[in-house]
Amino acid sequence: MNESSALRFVTNREAIVEELPWGPHEWLSRPGLVAADQLLLVRVTMPPGKGHSFHRHPLMEEIIYVVEGEAQQWVETEKRTLTVGQIAHIPVNLVHATFNNSEKPLVFLAILSPANAPGPPLVDVSLEEPWASLRQQ
């Protein structure tokens, strides 16, 4: 994509859909779609019983914003139930996780910055302690 083909407006028709184990991801802002330099935006629809277990983004700051339903949200070892319109703010490299323990779909926005960080975007730590046994406590 050259810069001139970058979109200024994105609806669900233009969104790039990625199927992940914890539900479909609709990318609304990322390089190759819009002229994103600072901002990634993805809307995740997480079915009941699913979750994106403990992980960290080595070089990106993140916000989770709940659009629909209810999230069990972790930031490090702190847990909250987030409902519509509530957020978690996750500084760079802090471990976090999102689960849907409810009986309805959870829809949330994940906002990440910057958009062009080098290296792996995500490091899974779900099998390491204390994260592996945190939810059972």
Next chain:
Amino acid sequence: MNESSALRFVTNREAIVEELPWGPHEWLSRPGLVAADQLLLVRVTMPPGKGHSFHRHPLMEEIIYVVEGEAQQWVETEKRTLTVGQIAHIPVNLVHATFNNSEKPLVFLAILSPANAPGPPLVDVSLEEPWASLRQQ
């Protein structure tokens, strides 16, 4: 605020409310509230007939995400009606504007990055051409 008092979770109880001519702004992520370095997040409730006229952010990239209602959204001289779940992506320093021409409240998220840009966050160009007469055309 020292770093240790930064919130990880923000609901409407903790949000910082700012009253602006085009409707109340609920800040969910900004320095002094969370440990924001990259991400500003504000939820704007814009009554019918109101608008945030043409302006630019010299050093910040922005996304507008519609949560409720309908926005007349401009990015430079291009106009779209955005409905729930649709976005505008605004590269650094591009002129843009948001109006509520509908009969219902418009609620949208404004996401800006970075969070600590120096200088004026916003430059109003609403009285300059071509912006001043753009909506009348």
